[in-house]
Amino acid sequence: MAAQTLDDLPTPALILDRAILRRNLKRMSERLRNAGVMLRPHLKTAKSIEVGRMAVEGHDGRITVSTLAEARYFADGGFKDILYGVGVVPSKLPAIGELRRRGVNLRVVTDNAAVAKAIADAAKNGDTFSVFIEVDSGGGRAGLPWPELPGLLDIARILHDAPGVELAGVMTHAGHSYHESTPDGIAAVAEQERRAIVGAAEKLRAAGIPCPIVSGGSTPTAMHSRDFTGITEMRPGVYVFNDLDQEYIGSCAPSDLALSVLASVIGHYPHRNQVLVDAGALALSKDISAQEFKPQVGYGTIVDAPAKDMAVIACSQEHGFVGAEEPIPYGNLPIGSRVRILPNHACITAAAYDRYYVVDSELDGGKSVVDVYDRINGW
Known part of the structure; x- marks a missing residue:
């Protein structure tokens, strides 16, 4: 059987x-190794064992x-060393305990004293837990707000004093780095991130409470931080694929975008200078993050487009409306022809698919499918 090419695949395809x-x-591996910082890649982007194994190659395997x-x-x-990086609730502790009894060091996160108490109580039944305290370093999503860090010592003491519970350390996600678009701007957020978690760790240690792991996050800060002093690990995620948002932030170059959506042209509409493709909101997502820096990207740009600034400018559920800044040469895009669309946000676009069709641009320009990687979706 002949090898599959992109023309053989059903569309839309990832x-x-x-x-x-x-x-x-x-x-990323070399950057963090040279900085003396452990890599704990956030695999919520890839959700793939194959990609995960490649990401931790040469490192200790934490994810x-x-x-x-x-x-x-x-x-x-x-x-074996997995941080579940979303605030845990007591109802999920039995499932956490089940995985830990299998020999997996599944660690959890909280910023709440009542949850810390629930973890301590659950440990009385024979389960063990490893817990990070989350710090809000400026992103405004979750965590104890820095620099006040209200309740930090109370939460830490509940965890530290509970038999069967390990206070693993502190962590943060500098999500506000995604709104910067210069190296200096991202570096300033990275320094804010560093000061917040290192400050929290120092506060714990000054109170006699160990804080072995000081964990930062985000691809932009991992790429642009100028000082990792006091940080023990970083948790970048989207760097594995990159996307239009990361390109315009400045975390990567256009040639670093590894992920695209393959779609078929299904309609020509010269009266509005558009073509339709069979990749709509469910295939691309309606994430518009990169529009903050370049509105013309719409819901994704066309690879090797035959017209300037050609992008999916609108979506319905299964239709993508492709427009351009200049007249579209319809002869270059006959009905049934294939286009590849670069996503705004790789994590959310990839979540629509159960597999990756893998190509390799260094082998034949990326025309043949060389492998298929599976993904885990849902909750």
Whole structure:
């Protein structure tokens, strides 16, 4: 049987360029190793054992996930040190305990004293837990607000004093780095991130409470931080694939985007200078993050477009409306022809698919499918 090409695939399909993926992984791996910081990649982007194994190559294997489904999937794949990076609730502690009894060091996160007490109580039944306290370093999503850090010592003492509970350390996610678009701006957020978690760790240690792990996050700060002093690990995620948002932030170059959506042209509409493709909101997502820096990207840009600024400018559920800044040469895009669309946000676009069709631009320009990687979706 002949090897599949992109023309053989059903559309829409999720395409991953292995050559670009490997370059992205190598760049981050070397950057953090040279900085003396451990890499705990956030695999919520890839949700793939194959990508996860490549991401931790040369490191100690620690990873981050965002759902219990991911935790089980990566545990089944042999990963043993897993941070479940979303605030835990007491109802999920039995599932956490079940995985830990399998020999998986599944760690949880909280910023709440009542949850800390629930963890301590659950440990009385024989389960063990490893817990991070989350700090809000400026992103405004979750965590104890820095610099006040209200309740930090109370939460820490509940955890530290509970038999069977390990206070693993402190963590943060500098999500506000996604709104910067210059190296200096991102570096300033990275320094804010560093000061927040290092400050929290120092406060714990001054109170006689150990804080072994000081964990930062975000691809932009991992790429642009100028000082990692006091940080023990970083948890970048989207760097494995990159996307239009990361390109315009300045975390990567246009040639570093490994992920695209393959779509078919299904309609020509010269009266409005548009074509239709069979990749709509469910195939691309309605994330518009990159529009903050370049509105013309719409819901994704067309690879090797035959017209300037060609992008999916509107979406319905299964239709993508493709427009351009100049007249579209319809002869270059006959009905049934294929286009590849670069997503605004790789994590959310990829969540629509159960597999990656893997190509390799260093082998044949990325025309043949060289592998298929599975993904874990849902919760």
